[in-house]
Amino acid sequence: MSDLLHKAFDPENFRQSGHQLIDMLADYLRETQSDTNLKAIPWKTPDEQLKAWKEDEAQGKGDVMALFKRVMEDSIHIHHKKYMGHQVVPPAPVTALASLLSSLLNNGSAVYEMGAVANAIERVVVQRICREIDWQDEAGGFLTSGGTLANLTALLAARRAKSSEDVWLKGSGKKLALMVSEEAHYCVDRAARVMGWGDEGIIKIPADKRLRMHTESLEDYLQQAKAQGIEVVAVVGSACTTSSGTYDDLEAIANFCQQHKLWFHVDGAHGGTAVFSPKYRHLVKGMEQADSVVIDLHKMMLTPALTTALLFKNEADSYRTFAQQAQYLWSDQEEHEWYNMGKRTMECTKLMMGVKAYALLKSYGTEIISEYVTRQYDLGKTFASMIEKRQGWELAMPPATNIVCFRYRPEKQDETEAEQLNAYIRQQLLEEGEFYIVQTRLKNKLYLRTTLMNPFTTEKELNALLERIEEVAATWKSTTLNY
Ligand SMILES: Cc1ncc(COP(=O)(O)O)c(C=O)c1O
Incomplete structure (x- = not known):
């Protein structure tokens, strides 16, 4: 074996740089939890970012710790108290340790032999969530x-179960x-198109004023x-x-599906976790009647x-989605073997993802999820009332979750000007980097959007955000930029 390979796999090298990495990340975590000057997003344009990394590559091999430090410093800081943008969670540190463990072990979970622990743990995690759904x-x-x-x-499972033809085979x-x-979410539209259903295959039901599906229209659209x-x-x-973080009336959809023998699927990617919170689980009432549920x-x-x-209410449905022989992996596709996950997943090789979630449950129980969801949803409400109390602000709607949409319109600007002002605010904030928030369009109006993902974000940071926005807005007329 070459020296290079020996060096790459040297346990002492690994130990040393591993300790350094953990020290660096622990310091980073501490900093993000303090009143730091660190920006939430160290903004660079895509071209600047690429140029910087091409220059790095041109320098050839170098110190990996310097690389780790630079990746950390130049990335968006999800653990920052002023990160309030997209719905990506600051992972609990123990889950990152579990990621390291599973990356090094690199067991798969398509077949039991290649991921015995991974498959069993995954099942434990999945069944725990199923029990929460009742x-x-x-x-x-x-x-x-x-x-x-x-x-x-x-x-795909719905198509298999409900279509009058066997599309999979014929x-x-x-x-x-x-x-x-x-x-x-656009991925539902994308799924219909991936399945070859085209425009006609995705029937969009209008949303009501509160942006909930107008379930009374379902019958007409079906007919x-x-x-x-x-x-x-x-x-x-x-x-x-x-x-906007709005929940559809899941009970109404469940009744409709039952009446017409349709598959009921719940996209609970963000808000399905409300099932863990005694205070907010009423939001997902009806989810227990679904045939399938997705939770990120x-x-x-x-x-x-x-x-x-x-998750499937009847797990047997999940085995019917794909029917392919893979003789080198398993001998009989028809057998319902929970431990050969590849029979049911799109992936063949798959990460040991259950280990990450199980590390969290093992350390803190489901209580931590309950506490987290409740706290963040409460914070959404607190933020909304802070916005309502200030002059010149508009809330898109009272938030049901930790997603809060609002805009600043101090002089009751007309719609075009209000849109330009808020787009300007968002762009300025992005380039400054102190806060990270995003924007969205609701009923054709542009709103600023925050998702309060960080358990360390408090009223103090939210207040600072509103003040910063007012200051930025004051520079609006003086700029000739057209957003
Ligand atoms: C409701 C909903 N469904 C699906 C998705 C897509 O999930 P992912 O980014 O994990 O593919 C998102 C992502 O924001 C979402 O909010």
């Missing part, structure tokens, strides 16, 4: 790589469709689809929507990306 022993599922893939996989002669709120020869197989409920553990379950649970 599902019985026949429920089950698996973990997969993200909400997008999980929603697609659920809808292809489709029929026009198939699903129904979903116009406010749903219209039937009249056009379209076979609807599923209805997807959002729990909650991405832009990397959103509201303190676990690093990507870790997503795809």
Whole structure:
């Protein structure tokens, strides 16, 4: 073996740089929890960022600790108290340790032999979440790589269960469709198109004023689809929507699906975790009647990306999605073997993702998830009332979750000006980097959007954000920039 390979696998090298890395990350964590001058996002344009890394590469081999430090410093800081942007969780540190462990062990979970522990732990985690939903022993599922893939996989299961043709084996002669709120995450639309259903295959149900699916319209849309020869197989409920954090009326959708024998799928990527919070679990009432549910553990379950649970009320449904022989992996596709996850997941090789979530549960129990969800949803309400108390601010709607949408319109500007002002504010904040927030469009109006993901964010940071926005807005007219 070459010296290079020896060096790369040297245990003492690993020990030394591992200790240094953990020390560096622990200091970083401490800093993010303090009143730091560190920016939430050290903003560079994509071209600047790429140039910097090309220059780094041009310098050839170098010190890996310097690399780690630079990656850490130049990345967006999800653990920062002023990070309030997209729905990515600051992972609990123990889950990052579990990631390190599973990366080095690198067991898969397609087949039992290659991931005995990974498969068993994954099942324990999945069954724990099923019990929270109040599902019985026949429920089950698996973990997969993200909400997008999980929603697609659920809808493939729906197609298998509800379509009058066996599309998997014979292809489709029929026009198939699903129904979903116009406010749903774009990945549901994408899933329908991936399945070859085209425009007609995604029937968007209008949202009401509060941005909930207008469930009273479901019947009309179903009848219209039937009249056009379209076979609807599923209805997807959002729990909650991405832009505004609104929960659809899951009970109403469940009743509708039951009445028409349609598959009921809940996209609970962000808000399905409310099931752990005694205070907020009423928001997901009706989810227990779903055929399938998606929950992203990397959103509201303190676990690093990507870790997503795809759960089935009747686990048997999950075995019917894919029917392919893979003789070198397992001998009989028909056997329901929970321990050969590859029979049911889109992935073949898959990370040991259950270990990350289980490390959290083992250390702190489900109480930590309950506490986290409750705290962050409470904080959403606190932030909303802070906004309402200030002059010149508009709340898009009272928040149900930790997603809060609002805009600043101090002089009751007309819609065009209000839009330009808020786009300007968001761009200025991004370039300054002290805070990280995003923007969204609700009922065709542009709003600033925060998702309060960090358990260390308090009213102090929220107040500072509102003040900074007012200061930035005061520079608006003096700029000639056109956003
Ligand atoms: C409601 C909803 N569904 C699905 C997704 C996609 O999940 P992922 O980013 O894990 O693919 C998101 C992401 O924001 C979401 O909010």
